[in-house]
Amino acid sequence: MTRNPEPDITEGARNQGKGLNTNRPGQQCPVAGEHSHGNMSEYQIRLYKDSDYQRVREIFADGITEHTAKSFHFSLRLPRIWAVFLLTFFVVLQTTGSLLLSIVAVIIDIGVLFLIHKYIYMHYVRRCLADDMSDIHKYYLQRDGYCFWVAESSGEVAGMVAAVPIHHPGGEKQVELRRMSVPRKHRGKGIAKALCRVVIDFARKGGCEAVILETSYPQVDAWRMYEKMGFKRSRAFYVPTLITRFVGFEIFCYQYDLPAKR
Numbered sequence: 001m002t003r004n005p006e007p008d009i010t011e012g013a014r015n016q017g018k019g020l021n022t023n024r025p026g027q028q029c030p031v032a033g034e035h036s037h038g039n040m041s042e043y044q045i046r047l048y049k050d051s052d053y054q055r056v057r058e059i060f061a062d063g064i065t066e067h068t069a070k071s072f073h074f075s076l077r078l079p080r081i082w083a084v085f086l087l088t089f090f091v092v093l094q095t096t097g098s099l100l101l102s103i104v105a106v107i108i109d110i111g112v113l114f115l116i117h118k119y120i121y122m123h124y125v126r127r128c129l130a131d132d133m134s135d136i137h138k139y140y141l142q143r144d145g146y147c148f149w150v151a152e153s154s155g156e157v158a159g160m161v162a163a164v165p166i167h168h169p170g171g172e173k174q175v176e177l178r179r180m181s182v183p184r185k186h187r188g189k190g191i192a193k194a195l196c197r198v199v200i201d202f203a204r205k206g207g208c209e210a211v212i213l214e215t216s217y218p219q220v221d222a223w224r225m226y227e228k229m230g231f232k233r234s235r236a237f238y239v240p241t242l243i244t245r246f247v248g249f250e251i252f253c254y255q256y257d258l259p260a261k262r
């Protein structure tokens with residue numbers, strides 16, 4: 001069996017060719033509980049319900065596309081990108097003899113670079129929204145070993161996270177943490193950490209050996225949060241397409257080993 005056919009800026013390459021079985025019997029989605037953060041607003045973590053659908057999809061899309069600018073700025077630091085700018089400048093200068101046209105050509109290069117980053121994120125969002133996020137209830141709540149939770153604060157969705165079971169051919173069971181996102185106004189209250197704990201707990205109760213996840217280079221807040229939770233970076237790789245590799249689109253894999261494995 002194969003994993004769900006998700007595209008990917010943040011998923012996919014890691015599991016290529018491992019023959020994963022995603023259908024693990026016997027684990028039900030648990031309801032999580034209530035939390036508070038100092039004197040700040042309280043929130044509770046509960047299972048996803050259909051009335052969350054629209055908001056959850058918006059939070060997911062916003063949480064991914066907000067990284068476009070950071071990712072673009074990162075690629076502006078790459079020497080190969082500057083080599084392309086310089087090449088454009090001199091080729092246009094050589095062929096037209098116009099300094100103005102050469103500068104305009106470089107500005108167009110920069111615009112194209114930004115659009116590439118925008119496309120990478122939007123493409124990923126579009127594919128996810130059409131895949132597992134198109135029928136969240138069916139995908140995550142009607143299959144053993146899968147789950148989807150939301151954090152709720154004052155009646156609104158204040159965060160989300162999903163769990164997907166992964167069976168390796170050697171018998172190792174893991175849970176993949178996915179779709180972690182907290183809207184800006186609810187950040188810094190410990191919601192992501194609480195959602196993380198829910199997934200870790202879910203994996204532990206399901207007898208899994210680890211929780212794994214993938215995140216991309218610009219998602220600095222996310223990797224700080226995962227590292228704070230005890231996740232260790234296991235490896236990094238470039239999404240294997242020419243363009244993503246060229247613009248330096250790197251994926252970081254994280255793993256949290258559960259006590260049975262430690």
Ligand SMILES: CC(C)(COP(=O)(O)OP(=O)(O)OC[C@H]1O[C@@H](n2cnc3c(N)ncnc32)[C@H](O)[C@@H]1OP(=O)(O)O)[C@@H](O)C(=O)NCCC(=O)NCCS
Pocket residue numbers: 063064179180181182183186187188189190191192193194213214215216219221222223224225226228
């Ligand atoms: C990453 C994200 C989920 C964090 O949500 P959050 O609810 O604000 O996180 P928490 O309040 O639980 O913070 C957890 C820890 O992360 C770190 N952290 C979070 N935001 C940070 C920031 N802006 N700067 C530095 N550290 C940060 C801190 O160490 C924090 O722990 P502390 O409060 O004990 O210092 C949120 O920023 C988000 O949704 N980002 C966009 C979507 C995304 O990148 N998702 C990850 C997909 S893999």
